[in-house]
Amino acid sequence: MNLPNLLTSIRFLLIPVYVVVFMNGQLISSFLIMTAAGLTDILDGYIARKRGQITRIGILLDPLADKLMLITVVLSLMWTEMIPWSAAVLMFVRDLTMIAIAAFFHFRGRMPTPANRLGKATTALYYAAIMLIFFRAPYGTALLWAAVASSYVSSFVYLLAHRKGNEQSDKA
Numbered sequence: 001m002n003l004p005n006l007l008t009s010i011r012f013l014l015i016p017v018y019v020v021v022f023m024n025g026q027l028i029s030s031f032l033i034m035t036a037a038g039l040t041d042i043l044d045g046y047i048a049r050k051r052g053q054i055t056r057i058g059i060l061l062d063p064l065a066d067k068l069m070l071i072t073v074v075l076s077l078m079w080t081e082m083i084p085w086s087a088a089v090l091m092f093v094r095d096l097t098m099i100a101i102a103a104f105f106h107f108r109g110r111m112p113t114p115a116n117r118l119g120k121a122t123t124a125l126y127y128a129a130i131m132l133i134f135f136r137a138p139y140g141t142a143l144l145w146a147a148v149a150s151s152y153v154s155s156f157v158y159l160l161a162h163r164k165g166n167e168q169s170d171k172a
Helices: 003-023 027-051 056-079 085-107 117-134 140-171
Strands: none
Touching: 003 027, 003 056, 027 056, 027 117, 056 085, 056 117, 085 140, 117 140
């Protein structure tokens, strides 16, 4: 257990905290919890790269923590009708598919592929859209739709990179 993996673990723990706070109607506090989770994501990635502490389990758990937090936030926003259910469904389909694919490859002994820049930019778009939606600012839903589209493109790029990376490791 290194520091980046500890930060990832904290993100998993923040999910039920977010749910309790959100369900008690504390939108600002729940937004701050979501933001704290996002900041730990940035921090753990930075520390892992800077200190050379990238681990196989970290490569697997980091995006899982992100996706589970995002799914939780989207469910809460959909439940309260702050976002369209159609956007939420597309997000769930994409995220659950990516989780299933990552687990499938992991259990088949395939090396996971770290998140790409487009995936990281997509995550930033999601957080920006959700922030606008939390504060009922204009264009939040439009930005959410842009993030949904970007997530599908980044997934395609990720899968191509994963395939290429594993083909190269098979040849080695």
